Amino acid sequence: MTNKTTRLALALAFAFGATLGVQSPAQAQANRAEVLHWWTSGGESAAVKELATAYTKAGGTWVDAAIAGGEQARAAAVNRMVGGTPPTAAQFNTSKQFLDLIDQGMLANVDVVAAANNWDKILPAPILNAIKIKGHFYAVPVDIHMPAWFWYSKAAFAKAGIASEPKTADELFAALDKLKAAGLVPLAFGGQPWQEKITFYAWLANVGGPDMYMKLYRDKDVNLPATPQFKAVLASFKKLHNYVDAGSPNRNWNDATAMVIAGKAGVQIMGDWAKGEFATAHQTAGKEFGCFPGFGPKSPYLVAGDVFVFPKINDPAQIKSQQLLATVFTAPATQVAFSNKKGSIPIRTDVDVKSLDLCAQQGVTIMKDVSRQLPTPEMLISPDLEGSLQDVITKFWNTNESVDDAAKAMSAALKNG
């Protein structure tokens, strides 16, 4: 190399080394919290913005880390925790999804916040059982979703001559027959495994009853599927298949809701997140569409929801941020503002529900009756077992499998899981 080239190379090397040596000044952000979640759709983003606003008002700095898709977001959260760069808070469902993380000691508990805010008293039992592991609180719940509401189009019901909401399974089948006779699609359905799964939850809880439901999902009784009562529930569940249209396989849930909104279909069994679709179409509960949570005045109310967990971080500033997040998320005002945008109901019943819509108000009233609360299976069984049972249900729904074979497959799944 010539002298000139050597000098140029050395100069470049020094410049490069200098930039490496310079540290970017640490930004002074009070109570900085990086929150990882999967709320990316329109309504969901508006809802999470309410949380961010409340946190900022309480003196924190919200750093949003949104990842589309629940599974992807949870996988990213786990990977970051294992990799050593955890977010301040990560979203999970109120379920057993984060039990492994607790077992491996990767989550910090928020007992301080729980004690200060009386969580033992104000939170419903299904949620407490999911977030309180071995006496410590490892997650903060932010909403309660009910995956088994029955939505119906008032116009479709009027056209078919159905006068009142069905109060039993037989009344529902009669209504579906009337809808079919009127030339409408009786049951708007999306043939994706998770939708078939929640339809089965709704059916088992309402037709089989809470006792049978808990025997299956909490006690994991392998002999239950073989009983004639359970097989009767399976048979009537399959009867619903006669009322869905041919294009139902793999249809998205919101396309099925669109059928109800347009009055082309009568009923949809879907969670309370469907309210967002009706709201976007400028329809109001009680006017263009109706909602009922199950059959009869004592129907069970399935409790599902979302929580935020806090990875173990050895930084006192981060721990302070985590505790502030937990306090803000469960404050009554935040809960009402968030529920309005999200379509869920608040986690506590001591809030002012005047601003919530008709169906949400109904939900809050029902939640006050402890006997009607029923945890969703994901709070009771591992994601693995839930998946195996989902496979059984989707196969039973989509093929000509006999009720006996489906029952046997269910028992086998319970035994293996």
Next chain:
Amino acid sequence: MTSRRPLLRHLVAWAALLPMVATVLWVYVGSVLWSMRISVSSSRTLPIGDFVGLKQYARLFDSERWVLSLQNMALFGALFIIGCLVIGFLLAVFIDQRVRAEGVLRTIFLYPYAMSFVATGLVWQWMLNPELGLQATVRGWGFPNFTFDWIVRQDAVMLAIVVAAVWQACGLVMALMLAGLRGIDESLWMAARIEGIPKWRVYLSIVLPMLGPSIGTAFVLLSVSVVKVFDVVVAMTQGGPGLASEVPAKFIIDNLLVRANIGLASAASTVLLLTVLALLAPWFYARAHASRRAERVARALRASATQGATA
């Protein structure tokens, strides 16, 4: 002085190769071995270092969904490879006839391969949807009994996926075959014309065997797509009505991410790897055997030629 130059060159070559070698060994081979280790543990969301023997494998083959996914992959593989080879060859032959807009046609036929499998899957899903797509359109044209609902039928959904996949990949096969066809000597065509052999006969009996290497390349590329088929299934049917279009890659990803069961997913991917190796091993052996035989024959010929020359 003269012995240091080659050494320096070797060192430089090795230094250039080192990142790639390290990546292959550490990332690729290392993670394969790590997956195999996890497959004999009871890991769920996070890896656990215990040892449970072949329990995950037993559970795997007990799972109806896994066995079905292997069957679906075999069916998809057979139809996809045959369909792509046949259609790709016919397209290449068509373009080889020195048609006028050859460049434009070549681009059009190759264009689908530039699309991602996800985009292909989504569009084909809409087209094959009985309520929104082809069936509804043709019925609207006045054929009320026309049915084309493969995608919602348990027994025909894999055929629907094969249609979309073949549409996408036959362009690549066409490009490979065309390159092979263009490598065929003009004199062959002239000789065939003089002999009066019909063109289709020439293609079938003379040209096709000469395209052996192109067909082999196309076969290998298509087989790779078969083993890792995932995006077209997820985009089109998400596993199909029920479990009908389940494929091994989707089973593995589902268990890895959704079901938080990385032990079972690792067992499934190990089985997939061993299946592919088991299928490839006889082929590699046959090729090595054939090349060794060819070498022996060539050596024998050379030996006899020199003998003849000296004799």
